[in-house]
Amino acid sequence: MKIYKIAAIPGDGIGKEVVPAGQKVLEALAAGCRDFAFEFEDFGWGGDYFRAHGAMMPEDGLDALRGKDAILFGSAGDPHIPDHVTLWGLRLKICQGFDQYANVRPTRILPGIDAPLKRCGPDDLNWVIVRENTEGEYAGVGGRAHQGHPIEVATDLSIMTRAGVERIIRFAFRLAQSRPRRQLTVVTKSNAQRHAMVMWDEVAVQVAKEFPDVRWDKELVDAMTARMVNRPSSIDTVVATNLHADILSDLAAALAGSLGIAPTANLDPDRRYPSMFEPIHGSAFDIMGQGLANPVGTFWSCVMLLEHIGEAGAARRLMEAIEIVTATPALHTRDLGGDATTDEVTRAVCRQIAATAR
Numbered sequence: 167m168k169i170y171k172i173a174a175i176p177g178d179g180i181g182k183e184v185v186p187a188g189q190k191v192l193e194a195l196a197a198g199c200r201d202f203a204f205e206f207e208d209f210g211w212g213g214d215y216f217r218a219h220g221a222m223m224p225e226d227g228l229d230a231l232r233g234k235d236a237i238l239f240g241s242a243g244d245p246h247i248p249d250h251v252t253l254w255g256l257r258l259k260i261c262q263g264f265d266q267y268a269n270v271r272p273t274r275i276l277p278g279i280d281a282p283l284k285r286c287g288p289d290d291l292n293w294v295i296v297r298e299n300t301e302g303e304y305a306g307v308g309g310r311a312h313q314g315h316p317i318e319v320a321t322d323l324s325i326m327t328r329a330g331v332e333r334i335i336r337f338a339f340r341l342a343q344s345r346p347r348r349q350l351t352v353v354t355k356s357n358a359q360r361h362a363m364v365m366w367d368e369v370a371v372q373v374a375k376e377f378p379d380v381r382w383d384k385e386l387v388d389a390m391t392a393r394m395v396n397r398p399s400s401i402d403t404v405v406a407t408n409l410h411a412d413i414l415s416d417l418a419a420a421l422a423g424s425l426g427i428a429p430t431a432n433l434d435p436d437r438r439y440p441s442m443f444e445p446i447h448g449s450a451f452d453i454m455g456q457g458l459a460n461p462v463g464t465f466w467s468c469v470m471l472l473e474h475i476g477e478a479g480a481a482r483r484l485m486e487a488i489e490i491v492t493a494t495p496a497l498h499t500r501d502l503g504g505d506a507t508t509d510e511v512t513r514a515v516c517r518q519i520a521a522t523a524r
């Protein structure tokens with residue numbers, strides 16, 4: 167029997183509600199199964215840890231994660247600590263420390279979900295957005311001088327390396343190639359940003375030659391927002407910079423019905439380090455501690471985790487269970503217009519999994 171070691175990092179806010187829920191559905195999958203089991207280790211890092219120790223995670227925290235098969239993450243963000251401190255001190259420390267350069271964000275309108283686009287059928291929106299996850303606008307390069315004085319200056323420098331651009335574009339072409347439509351849109355802003363974004367376009371032309379069976383096109387990021395709303399079925403796989411794809415994927419999540427549903431994988435495609443799986447939403451201060459959080463984004467992230475560790479069958483079973491539950495309006499949380507609790511949705515998914523045990 168294969169035993170997968172999973173690090174669970176709930177973090178802050180509703181992360182503390184949805185990660186234990188994700189753990190429960192993974193346990194439910196393993197319960198009826200003789201092939202694999204999970205060994206979870208919980209890490210209480212985040213805002214509370216910061217208040218006790220002055221840091222979001224221990225200095226040598228990455229070492230504790232290194233031997234894991236995967237990381238299940240909740241959210242970093244505490245109402246009493248500045249957002250840039252919580253984000254950089256935990257989530258980005260792990261993403262960058264483990265060189266998880268491909269951030270993969272699938273979007274689909276799940277059964278039973280009322281999505282906001284009038285003219286968009288459920289089959290018209292089936293996208294995967296690939297976000298560069300280690301450099302670009304979020305490289306963390308920059309600084310402030312003359313702080314507090316009228317001549318204060320502040321910079322956030324966007325860093326694009328050819329190696330970094332090439333590996334993410336190649337990853338996106340490969341992913342597009344594995345999907346039925348074999349279609350990729352490369353998003354940049356190379357009209358206004360005339361250096362790094364022009365390099366992106368050049369690298370795309372170059373890498374495209376390795377994938378003659380993938381159709382691809384280019385779109386400027388502002389035009390891309392309009393295309394997502396007006397012509398969703400013209401899109402399949404998308405690759406964009408760290409900032410651009412961050413924004414486009416929140417829009418994608420909203421167009422598919424709710425931020426509470428959308429999943430993410432922070433992958434090290436080269437498998438030198440553990441990859442990290444998380445819902446795309448944050449700590450949701452407005453609903454935390456009330457049992458209102460939609461756990462579906464975390465469950466779908468668990469599907470991606472299972473695919474990554476090689477348990478495709480279990481991944482399919484979990485996705486089927488999720489879709490049966492979303493198709494039931496009585497099991498919708500408040501963000502979807504219902505009044506089900508986190509716990510009710512979790513128990514329903516676990517029941518569904520038990521019903522298909524084999």
Ligand code: NAD
Pocket residue numbers: 180240241242243244249252253257425426427444445446447448449450451452453458459460461463499501
């Ligand atoms: P958010 O995603 O936390 O919340 C935005 C809105 O969506 C809120 O109204 C919230 O109630 C709702 N929402 C989000 N997830 C939901 C769910 N699962 N179920 C139901 N409703 C849900 O974004 P924000 O308000 O911009 O950020 C709050 C904090 O989270 C900030 O500190 C921010 O830095 C942090 N954050 C962290 C991450 C991360 O760690 N990956 C991502 C985004 C934001």
Ligand code: MN
Pocket residue numbers: 412413416446
């Ligand atoms: Mn974001």
